[in-house]
Amino acid sequence: MNARMSRSYRWLAPAAAVVAALLLWQLVTAGGLFRPDQFPTMVDTLLALGKAVATPAYWISIGSTVQAWFLGMVIASVLAITIGSALAFNDFAFRSAASVIEIFKAIPAIAILPLVILVLGSTLPMKVFLISFGVFWPLVIQVIYGVRSMDPVVLDTARALGVRGVRRFVVVTIPSASPYIATGLRIASASALILAVVSELVGGAAGIGRNILQAQNGGMTAYPVMYAYLLTAGLLGIVLTGAFFLLERNVMHWHESQRNIRSNAEGALK
Amino acid sequence: MSQSTVSPTPSAESRAAGSEVLSVEGLRKIYNEGKPQAKTAIDDVSFSVTKGEFVCIVGPSGAGKTTLLRCISGLAKPSSGKLAFEGAPLTAVPDQLGLVFQDYGRSLYPWFTNAKNVGLPLAARGVPKAQRTRRVSEILASVGLGHVEKQYPWELSGGMQQRVAIARALSYQPDLLLMDEPFASVDAQTRFDLEDLILSVRRDLGITVVLVTHDIDEAIYLSDRIVVLSGSPSRVREVVDVPLGRQREQVATRASDEFLGLRRHLLDLVMPHAPHAA
Numbered sequence: 325m326n327a328r329m330s331r332s333y334r335w336l337a338p339a340a341a342v343v344a345a346l347l348l349w350q351l352v353t354a355g356g357l358f359r360p361d362q363f364p365t366m367v368d369t370l371l372a373l374g375k376a377v378a379t380p381a382y383w384i385s386i387g388s389t390v391q392a393w394f395l396g397m398v399i400a401s402v403l404a405i406t407i408g409s410a411l412a413f414n415d416f417a418f419r420s421a422a423s424v425i426e427i428f429k430a431i432p433a434i435a436i437l438p439l440v441i442l443v444l445g446s447t448l449p450m451k452v453f454l455i456s457f458g459v460f461w462p463l464v465i466q467v468i469y470g471v472r473s474m475d476p477v478v479l480d481t482a483r484a485l486g487v488r489g490v491r492r493f494v495v496v497t498i499p500s501a502s503p504y505i506a507t508g509l510r511i512a513s514a515s516a517l518i519l520a521v522v523s524e525l526v527g528g529a530a531g532i533g534r535n536i537l538q539a540q541n542g543g544m545t546a547y548p549v550m551y552a553y554l555l556t557a558g559l560l561g562i563v564l565t566g567a568f569f570l571l572e573r574n575v576m577h578w579h580e581s582q583r584n585i586r587s588n589a590e591g592a593l594k
Numbered sequence: 595m596s597q598s599t600v601s602p603t604p605s606a607e608s609r610a611a612g613s614e615v616l617s618v619e620g621l622r623k624i625y626n627e628g629k630p631q632a633k634t635a636i637d638d639v640s641f642s643v644t645k646g647e648f649v650c651i652v653g654p655s656g657a658g659k660t661t662l663l664r665c666i667s668g669l670a671k672p673s674s675g676k677l678a679f680e681g682a683p684l685t686a687v688p689d690q691l692g693l694v695f696q697d698y699g700r701s702l703y704p705w706f707t708n709a710k711n712v713g714l715p716l717a718a719r720g721v722p723k724a725q726r727t728r729r730v731s732e733i734l735a736s737v738g739l740g741h742v743e744k745q746y747p748w749e750l751s752g753g754m755q756q757r758v759a760i761a762r763a764l765s766y767q768p769d770l771l772l773m774d775e776p777f778a779s780v781d782a783q784t785r786f787d788l789e790d791l792i793l794s795v796r797r798d799l800g801i802t803v804v805l806v807t808h809d810i811d812e813a814i815y816l817s818d819r820i821v822v823l824s825g826s827p828s829r830v831r832e833v834v835d836v837p838l839g840r841q842r843e844q845v846a847t848r849a850s851d852e853f854l855g856l857r858r859h860l861l862d863l864v865m866p867h868a869p870h871a872a
């Protein structure tokens with residue numbers, strides 16, 4: 325098989341799977357297995373989505389969700405990377421903090437939602453706080469493990485070359501821990517989106533989640549709209565995951581795992 | 595060329611002049627000191643290196659050579675003993691010290707291009723960007739590498755990677771170059787090339803070199819003096835002068851009578867149970 329053909333085949337299977345799922349959806353809903361107030365048909369939903377896409381409200385809601393996702397991710401990453409590295413370098417601090425981190429990590433972020441709403445209201449800061457809180461703990465653990473598992477030769481080299489302080493942190497510590505950090509960020513990105521939608525759905529802040537809730541309250545006729553927004557949340561998830569995938573492929577191109585992926589792909593094309 | 599009479603070597607003269615680059619006195623290193631798994635890696639090692647000298651440290655695998663190098667470079671804290679670099683007590687890695695690690699695959703940073711790897715110590719010393727770029731190209735050329743600036747270390751062969759590591763250690767013109775079995779994992783031909791490269795670098799820059807190896811022939815070929823270590827935990831078995839002169843040539847030097855005589859002597863030292871020693 326030549327390279328061109330295998331390239332086009334690569335897209336064929338996932339595309340066929342999506343079409344099959346959509347057809348199955350249409351089949352079970354139009355076939356009467358579900359009533360329209362339980363599950364609207366695929367065609368109705370896509371029509372509703374088409375109509376929503378043409379309205380500014382649709383894009384504003386996506387904008388609000390993405391904004392909260394982004395701010396939450398940035399705050400959690402900056403805090404996790406600085407605090408995590410500081411803890412990783414200090415054995416005493418690490419052992420003292422480890423149990424506290426484990427406890428906080430075990431608290432579902434949703435559980436503090438009522439408290440956060442009470443304090444901050446249905447606002448952007450509420451969403452950002454919830455996302456940062458939920459994402460910080462698993463991320464900080466990744467950072468600590470990444471920094472602690474640094475090859476001693478890498479550190480010795482930095483010391484021998486006279487690379488110190490902030491420079492050492494930026495050009496040696498972070499890149500060396502980056503495989504762990506990248507994995508942490510990829511997982512964090514998915515949970516950050518979930519937390520954003522939940523905070524809108526339950527907490528009533530503007531965004532995709534609130535539009536889902538409003539459509540649900542709008543009665544049976546608005547059900548296709550609700551499903552259109554659900555679909556939107558799913559698509560947004562795919563886009564963010566894809567963006568992280570591309571980012572990782574570019575930023576981490578030097579890492580062994582990425583090099584192996586490349587050389588395996590080359591081998592497969594032959 | 596090489597004199598057969600045992601005249602005082604250049605190093606002996608400068609030793610008298612007292613320009614000591616490195617001095618090691620009663621060095622002892624115990625890993626996990628005070629714990630049940632305590633392990634004495636270095637028992638008692640003393641020697642000194644004068645300016646311009648090429649000193650090789652030989653010893654069997656596991657003797658504690660890497661440990662010794664980590665101590666004298668300031669990377670590891672000795673358990674006892676006195677260390678001095680250019681007359682001052684050694685507490686951290688001196689700025690004027692270059693280090694080439696045993697495992698270049700782990701010591702070159704894979705996230706940086708070769709140019710950035712070599713330029714890193716210059717950046718840390720505040721050399722401006724333009725000057726750094728020029729210096730990096732210069733030093734890469736001087737170790738026999740042209741146009742690898744934009745490539746990554748993992749795109750190069752083992753021998754070329756080791757050249758990049760050497761270039762990086764030389765980029766900031768250190769007074770002392772420490773190398774830990776730098777040629778252990780390259781093929782014989784590359785090894786000869788790299789040995790001659792180090793000799794010419796040393797001649798051109800007038801740099802002082804301390805090189806660790808477990809290869810006796812390599813030690814004789816390269817050095818002015820050889821510190822022979824015992825097995826673990828290491829002690830100095832003998833310090834052997836190598837009066838072969840400055841000019842060395844792979845085939846002729848290795849075939850010379852002086853070389854073979856030294857080789858026999860060193861083999862006796864490292865193999866105490868050789869037949870005629872019994």
Ligand SMILES: Nc1ncnc2c1ncn2[C@@H]1O[C@H](COP(=O)(O)OP(=O)(O)OP(=O)(O)O)[C@@H](O)[C@H]1O
Pocket residue numbers: 625626633634635653654655656657658659660661662696808826
């Ligand atoms: N970080 C460490 N902790 C505990 N023991 C160590 C450590 N590093 C080395 N050792 C021990 O010290 C001894 C000397 O090790 P070292 O690496 O210095 O030997 P070497 O002469 O460089 O060996 P090789 O020729 O294989 O490179 C070994 O027995 C080793 O197990």
Ligand SMILES: [Mg+2]
Pocket residue numbers: 659660661696774775
């Ligand atoms: Mg070693």
